Amino acid sequence: MAAIRRLELRLVTGDREDAGTDGDVFLAVAGREYNVDSQGDVNDFERNSDRTYVFGEGATVLRPQENDPRSPWQTDTDNLRFSPIYLRFEPGSGGDWNIERVELTVVDAQFNGTHFDRLGGGANLWLGERRGKYLYLR
Numbered sequence: 001m002a003a004i005r006r007l008e009l010r011l012v013t014g015d016r017e018d019a020g021t022d023g024d025v026f027l028a029v030a031g032r033e034y035n036v037d038s039q040g041d042v043n044d045f046e047r048n049s050d051r052t053y054v055f056g057e058g059a060t061v062l063r064p065q066e067n068d069p070r071s072p073w074q075t076d077t078d079n080l081r082f083s084p085i086y087l088r089f090e091p092g093s094g095g096d097w098n099i100e101r102v103e104l105t106v107v108d109a110q111f112n113g114t115h116f117d118r119l120g121g122g123a124n125l126w127l128g129e130r131r132g133k134y135l136y137l138r
Helices: 078-082
Strands: 004-013 024-029 032-036 050-056 086-090 097-108 113-119 125-127 134-136
Touching: 004 024, 004 032, 024 097, 086 097, 125 134
Parallel strands: none
Antiparallel strands: 004 050, 004 097, 024 032, 024 086, 086 134, 097 113, 097 125
16 A cells, blocks of 8 residues: 555557547546646647656646645555546547557556556557547556
8 A cells, every 4th residue: 555646647649530639538547537638738639649647746737736646635556456547538529539559657655656558559449429438447
């Protein structure tokens, strides 16, 4: 059992026609969801984009205080075993999204990292209103 201090999420959007989206993406880890969105004027999830989002210590996400695994509820590595880990996509008017790679590293208080990986190696998945909105990492 160790406190989670940081989440590092790498998302690679496909290099296909209409692969990018303006929809909303959420990451679920250790019993709660986080909004995946960059700080500043960045257009996330565009075709062929490769971005890493950091939650918690060293945050690079929009609204870092509200998307922090340390606060207001300190998440714990014990919760990794009991809660699903997934991406949830809400397309809204942003259209479907093609994703080629998802990598998640959960860093605890002792700087140990637990790694989850989906897709890659030429695989891809479309998420959308009529395609499914979830990709489970575990």
